[in-house]
Amino acid sequence: MTNNIEKLITTEGEKTRRHFDVVAERLEGEIKQVAEGVLTNTRQLEQLAGVPDKLDKIEDRLDVIETTLVAVNLPVLKQKLTALEERVSQLEAKQGA
16 A cells, blocks of 8 residues: 555656646746847837937037028028018008109
């Protein structure tokens, strides 16, 4: 009877060990998938790390361009406004005469 109990314990131990091995292999695969996902996310975040600095530089450059355009166009706009004011004055003078 003791021999039967020992056999039963050995058999159950082997079954448990096989089951544990299967579960462990499945977990290893799932852990590898999670690790690969984390690595992918880390790489993507590293690529995005410099974006705020780049956007700040672009914004600074746009400010310079805007300032330049205003400075360049302001005299031209003043000249056109003066010409329009003269034309309006001339038209008003013709209507009044």
